[in-house]
Amino acid sequence: MNGKGYPHGLAGDEISLFSKMGAVCDVYDAITSNRPYKAGWDPAESVQKMAQWAKDGHFDERIFQAFVKSVGIYPTGSLVKLKSGRLAIVVEQGETSLLRPVVKVFYSTKASEPLVPQLLDLSQSSDDIVSREQPATWGFKNLDELWMPPDARG
Numbered sequence: 717m718n719g720k721g722y723p724h725g726l727a728g729d730e731i732s733l734f735s736k737m738g739a740v741c742d743v744y745d746a747i748t749s750n751r752p753y754k755a756g757w758d759p760a761e762s763v764q765k766m767a768q769w770a771k772d773g774h775f776d777e778r779i780f781q782a783f784v785k786s787v788g789i790y791p792t793g794s795l796v797k798l799k800s801g802r803l804a805i806v807v808e809q810g811e812t813s814l815l816r817p818v819v820k821v822f823y824s825t826k827a828s829e830p831l832v833p834q835l836l837d838l839s840q841s842s843d844d845i846v847s848r849e850q851p852a853t854w855g856f857k858n859l860d861e862l863w864m865p866p867d868a869r870g
Contacts, residue, residue, distance in 0.1 A: 744783070797845070
């Protein structure tokens with residue numbers, strides 16, 4: 717927003733709405749994608765970092781807020797721990813609350829063993845998200861198979 721980025725050194729209102737939107741999406745894609753030189757950040761961590769950058773004037777605040785409302789506080793693909801002690805992956809945003817997405821429960825931290833994967837709409841449940849989790853902490857290498865359709869996996 718300060719003109720030090722693209723396009724063409726434009727700043728503030730000189731930057732078109734579509735360019736502001738594209739910038740937010742481009743940054744999100746860049747930091748969540750695996751690259752040969754770095755692993756992508758998890759979706760929720762990425763939104764958190766981008767929120768810090770937005771406060772520093774990196775993004776148009778309205779555009780960034782609309783983006784967060786679209787992807788959620790816990791974006792699709794985020795690994796979360798539930799109050800029940802189960803681990804789940806976010807599969808879609810909730811209808812009524814950014815804090816209560818639809819998740820796929822797949823692991824019990826209490827029994828330290830996999831569960832039969834099950835969809836759970838947190839807006840219809842007494843269970844809640846208590847934390848974001850890092851897949852590597854739990855030894856999960858590829859959680860995409862839990863939330864991505866088979867034809868979309870790379």
